[in-house]
Amino acid sequence: MSQTSFSADWLNQFSDPYAVLGLAIAADDRRILKRYRTVAKILHPDMPGNSEPPIKELATQLLARLVNPAYQQLKQEKERSETLATLRFRVRRFNQEEPLLPQSASARQLLQVPPHAIEMFYEQAVAHLAELQFQPLDQFEAITRQLNELNLVYLYLKMGEPIFREKRTGIVATGQTKSPVSPSPVETAQAASSYARRHYQRAQVYIHNANWSPAIAELRDAIRLEPDKGEYHSLLAKVYLMQNLTGMAKVHFRQALKLNPQDPLALEYVSRLKLVLDQPKPVVSSATISKSAGNKLFGLFTRKP
The missing domain is CATH 1.25.40.10 (Tetratricopeptide repeat domain)
Incomplete structure (x- = not known):
């Protein structure tokens, strides 16, 4: 990613602020703020890893032109709702025009996850990718594209549903995140x-x-x-x-x-x-069946010639 990458066309590819910040769609205020502070610290020009002039410039541009605007879109409930509506519209449009064919492995796997495990898999996959997103900085573009696909697939699977936002314990700390696993x-x-x-x-x-x-x-x-x-x-x-x-x-x-x-x-x-309900069939015990069969058998031997 060079400095010439920051053209208007290139920036427009990262219109999903959740993907830019490495957040799940259901993130609440506290998670959004915590993640933003983490990313801003990574991209700060005084960080030891950003001492090289090209890296420092890249970090400064990412923070100013993508990360800060993304946070502005998500820090208020009204803006989050508008952003979510835009993303959902995009998913519906894609669904009408052509089938959803994600390129990233995590998004393809999410399409195959059973309904009851979608939330768990999605949250773990986002947290896993978020750890890699800015370290090193040249991974930002590829990882953010994967996060964008993951979000689109999640919204596709949840089409027609409101996003259920919960109070959570915050994003998973570095070193504790595991790759998505199947639930017991x-x-x-x-x-x-x-x-x-x-x-x-x-x-x-x-x-x-x-x-x-x-x-x-x-x-x-x-x-x-x-x-x-x-x-x-x-x-x-x-x-x-x-x-x-x-x-x-x-x-x-x-x-x-x-x-x-x-x-x-x-x-x-x-x-x-005026519903006509199905009448339950009487339950016949095995003892009754045996007795009935025995009576018939007994009758065969006692019948007069």
Whole structure:
């Protein structure tokens, strides 16, 4: 990367401020500030590694023309929301024009990760790349491109979902970050339940504001992660009903009552929709079957000729 690299066209390639700073999309205020301070310290002209004139100039240009503007875009909630909207628009446009074909290994791997493990893999991959991004400085361009792809794939996989921002413990410290690993079965089950609940809670917010389409998307994702939760089915049924999709509503009300015959929301609509519920088949014990078979067999031997 030479000084002549800082043309307008070159700078426009790094329009994702999260990638420029080495941050995950869900980063909160504290994480953004902490990462910015870390990067600004690395790029400070008085740092021992920046003593050579070409390196010092490169560090100064990166800080002034990319890092500082990126931080300005992310330090306030309003600007973050606008940035996220722009990135999502870009993902939707890419999705309409051509299939998403990332070049970096981490982004390709993220496309193959099961839904319940997306968040964990993505966060670990971003933290891993962030450690390499500015050390040495000539890695910035390649690593930032990888981070940009990773963010686009993440937003593609989360298309239609609000980004759930949480208070976190900060970015992973240097030396503690590990390459992305597959979660254990216990972690997988716990993550699925946790993420499903988040989808359900976000759906409730959308329903409160009468935003039916995103509510449906959230509840479908919740059911995909935890298909045996009756309350997810009954709430989805109600949303379908609000959109006059009575047939779909009936399907999910029936499923809710199948999973939980006492589901209050589903029971509320049973009579209103004139739902005909499947009657459970009587359970026949093995003892009864044996007795019945024995009686038939006994009858064969006692029948008169």
